[in-house]
Amino acid sequence: MRYFTKQQGQKEAVPVDLESLGQDRYRLTVNGKTFQVDALSVDQGTLSLLVDGQSYFVELQKFTAAVAKRGLCLLVHIG
Secondary structure: OEEEEEEOOOOOOEEEEEEEEEOOEEEEEEOOEEEEEEEEEEEOOEEEEEEOOEEEEEEEEOOEEEEEEOOEEEEEEEO
16 A cells, blocks of 8 residues: 655655555555564554564554654654
8 A cells, every 4th residue: 555655844745655464564665665564553543663673652643643762753744
């Protein structure tokens, strides 16, 4: 499935391809770079992701995701 995303302050949307590998595992390709992702739903609208060995906490809202890691937060618009 293909999505397009734009980080806060970014002018152009970036393509994001998501492919399920089964058992909460995914192949994620962002702007041509591929990552292996393990995803766990913490509760409705909240995910815990393990991306190439790095842990991320994601809160989803309609068309927006807040991605947090080590106290830093990145706001991503999804459309």
